[in-house]
Amino acid sequence: MNAQQGWRYERTIPTVDVAGEPARVFVGLVEQGDRIAAALRVDDGKAVLVPLETGGELLKALRETLENWWRLDGHRDLAPGPRPGR
Numbered sequence: 001m002n003a004q005q006g007w008r009y010e011r012t013i014p015t016v017d018v019a020g021e022p023a024r025v026f027v028g029l030v031e032q033g034d035r036i037a038a039a040l041r042v043d044d045g046k047a048v049l050v051p052l053e054t055g056g057e058l059l060k061a062l063r064e065t066l067e068n069w070w071r072l073d074g075h076r077d078l079a080p081g082p083r084p085g086r
Contacts, residue, residue, distance in 0.1 A: 006031040007039070017042075 010028035017023040026041040030049070038055055041047040050058055 008036065 013025040038050040
């Protein structure tokens, strides 16, 4: 999406989906009537609002999920080959 579709200050983060295919995560601000709200979208999929009241909860949930995974399995290298940066 672009500014003419209501997105402002859009930032694209390149990544891959769970099948290893290229994907893009869009983060930006969208117009909601006379207000601006933070939003996320993956590729050309549905955009979701991230209200300021719950945006911190989203980041907290992501951090806790990663921390829990690390405690349970993250110490093991599950990749079949060398990982980038190692």
